Amino acid sequence: xxxxxxxxxxxxxxxxxxxxxxxxxxxxxxxxxxxxxxxxxxxxxxxxxxxxxxxxxxxxxxxxxxxxxxxxxxxxxxxxxxxxxxxxxxxxxxxxxxxxxxxxxxxxxxxxxxxxxxxxxxxxxxxxxxxxxxxxxxxxxxxxxxxxxxxxxxxxxxxxxxxxxxxxxxxxxxxxxxxxxxxxxxxx
Amino acid sequence: xxxxxxxxxxxxxxxxxxxxxxxxxxxxxxxxxxxxxxxxxxxxxxxxxxxxxxxxxxxxxxxxxxxxxxxxxxxxxxxxxxxxxxxxxxxxxxxxxxxxxxxxxxxxxxxxxxxxxxxxxxxxxxxxxxxxxxxxxxxxxxxxxxxxxxxxxxxxxxxxxxxxxxxxxxxxxxxxxxxxxxxxxxxx
DNA sequence: CTACTAAGTCGAGGCTACCTCGAATTGACC
DNA sequence: GGTCAATTCGAGGTAGCCTCGACTTAGTAG
Numbered sequence: 001x002x003x004x005x006x007x008x009x010x011x012x013x014x015x016x017x018x019x020x021x022x023x024x025x026x027x028x029x030x031x032x033x034x035x036x037x038x039x040x041x042x043x044x045x046x047x048x049x050x051x052x053x054x055x056x057x058x059x060x061x062x063x064x065x066x067x068x069x070x071x072x073x074x075x076x077x078x079x080x081x082x083x084x085x086x087x088x089x090x091x092x093x094x095x096x097x098x099x100x101x102x103x104x105x106x107x108x109x110x111x112x113x114x115x116x117x118x119x120x121x122x123x124x125x126x127x128x129x130x131x132x133x134x135x136x137x138x139x140x141x142x143x144x145x146x147x148x149x150x151x152x153x154x155x156x157x158x159x160x161x162x163x164x165x166x167x168x169x170x171x172x173x174x175x176x177x178x179x180x181x182x183x184x185x186x187x188x
Numbered sequence: 189x190x191x192x193x194x195x196x197x198x199x200x201x202x203x204x205x206x207x208x209x210x211x212x213x214x215x216x217x218x219x220x221x222x223x224x225x226x227x228x229x230x231x232x233x234x235x236x237x238x239x240x241x242x243x244x245x246x247x248x249x250x251x252x253x254x255x256x257x258x259x260x261x262x263x264x265x266x267x268x269x270x271x272x273x274x275x276x277x278x279x280x281x282x283x284x285x286x287x288x289x290x291x292x293x294x295x296x297x298x299x300x301x302x303x304x305x306x307x308x309x310x311x312x313x314x315x316x317x318x319x320x321x322x323x324x325x326x327x328x329x330x331x332x333x334x335x336x337x338x339x340x341x342x343x344x345x346x347x348x349x350x351x352x353x354x355x356x357x358x359x360x361x362x363x364x365x366x367x368x369x370x371x372x373x374x375x376x
Numbered sequence: 377c378t379a380c381t382a383a384g385t386c387g388a389g390g391c392t393a394c395c396t397c398g399a400a401t402t403g404a405c406c
Numbered sequence: 407g408g409t410c411a412a413t414t415c416g417a418g419g420t421a422g423c424c425t426c427g428a429c430t431t432a433g434t435a436g
Contacts (some may be wrong), residue, residue: 008383008432034422045386050424084371096211109353143370151361152370154354158362165297166342173339174346181369182331182340183272196403196412221391233415238395 006178015052017042022059030102030164031060042107060107061118064100071097084138087133091156091175098160099171105161112153127153134173196342203240205230210247218290219248248295249306256310259285263317271328273319279363280346283316286348287359293349298340315341 007015021042025033025146039049039070053059074093077088098105111119112127129148155178163171190264209229216307223244227237243248261282266274285292299307302313319337326333343366351359 010432011384014384035424036422044308047387048385054425056406090276100323106247106353109350144368144372147370151358151365153359154350154362155365155370157353158350161349162342162346163298165294165345169344170339174342176333177339177343178366180332181368181371181373181419182335183329183434184332184374185368185369199413202414223395224393232393235396235416236414239413336398 011052014042014044018024018049021096022063022184026063026101028061031056031104031107032170036061040061042138055118058118058160060101060104064119064122067097067100068125072125073165075133076127080132083133083137086144087137088179089160090129090133091152093178094130094156095160095163095171095175097161098157102164105157105164109154109157110158121126130156131144199240200230202230202236204235206232206240206247207251207276210251214248214251214289219244219292219295223236223247223375243306245299246306248289248292250311252310255285255288256313260313260317263314263321266321271321271325272330275325278317278321279340279347280360282318282344283348283351283359285346287351291353293345293352294359296348297342297345301314318344328346 006012015173018038023144024036025041035049035062038048039046049059052060062103071093075090078090081089098108107117107119111117112157113122114120127149134143134147134149134152136145139145159171159175159178162174166174194200206226210226213226213229223237224234227234230237237247241250249252259281263278266278269277286296290338295305296311297309299305302308305311313339318341322331322335322340324338326335346365347359349361350362354362
């Protein structure tokens with residue numbers, strides 16, 4: 001009776017296949033794609049997929065794993081940059097991240113306040129980085145003091161959502177508009 | 189053989205029932221709600237629903253009919269207001285409009301450039317009003333000249349989407365952020 | 377090498393929803 | 407009241423979700 005904490009070799013391999021196919025299918029059809037199609041493409045039965053990932057969100061969460069780590073690392077590294085640059089870079093990074101698959105932004109938006117979601121931890125981590133950068137930018141006086149990290153997170157996610165419905169270039173312009181404002185500032 | 193261009197009385201009544209129940213169900217469950225449930229609540233067979241509205245979007249479109257008219261009227265009336273006020277009012281109106289049902293914003297975003305959609309006409313009309321107001325605001329110098337009506341439409345829809353995932357108050361703050369900018373403007 | 381067992385896999389099957397179509401019904405007009 | 411086109415009905419085919427018990431197999435120990 002070997003209580004080896006490690007999954008069986010075939011299980012590990014199957015998990016990888018599932019993740020690979022899920023990535024491909026989600027890229028092509030968005031996060032609402034058929035899970036059965038993913039299992040089929042991986043040459044596995046649907047029950048096997050559900051054995052590895054109990055819900056669609058669990059699958060999504062696992063899929064974002066590596067990518068999240070990279071994002072967090074990049075986010076932490078921004079501590080050395082000037083506040084305005086750091087914030088802008090972070091925003092660009094997260095928008096691209098949240099627009100990985102069509103439909104992902106909605107999951108992230110809900111994940112922020114739905115603690116039961118497997119994506120919640122990632123959302124919290126992202127929020128923390130955003131918070132730090134916002135605070136630093138506010139202290140430096142480069143953003144309006146009334147801007148909260150929570151609001152900015154929502155704006156970022158909204159831009160990611162917009163990116164799903166328009167071209168990346170267009171999404172880039174939208175970020176500019178959001179950051180610099182639509183209205184011309186009043187003369188001081 | 190009366191080629192009366194008008195539908196039969198029962199058909200008209202059924203159509204009204206379907207619209208009423210659809211409104212209720214969409215309000216409760218969003219635009220992805222079950223169409224069969226709507227038919228059932230209206231006491232009709234699913235085939236009847238499909239007879240009246242060939243697609244979900246057609247139903248959605250019919251549902252927005254009256255509401256759209258009111259919005260367009262209000263939009264046209266804004267011609268008398270000062271440019272900045274007019275634009276801001278229009279934005280508030282459209283965000284609320286686009287957030288009528290959870291999921292509607294996505295349909296509107298796609299409808300703008302999907303000419304085959306039944307929502308397309310409404311989207312075009314809305315875009316036209318936005319265009320007029322943006323132009324007037326730009327001429328008056330209250331918004332950045334680089335702001336296009338298309339981009340602003342997308343921003344509006346994105347705010348409406350955000351409203352589906354947060355409180356109305358929060359959404360209002362987001363609109364403020366978008367219009368006034370996150371960054372503090374450079375000193376002139 | 378064999379036998380054992382827990383871990384993993386399979387896929388049929390129950391469910392819900394979508395949408396279509398031919399048969400049955402019924403309102404409108406003569 | 408008869409006629410017929412408009413309308414309604416709902417069964418049925420398709421697809422996707424998810425579960426569960428039966429089956430298979432990797433990994434270990436003797």
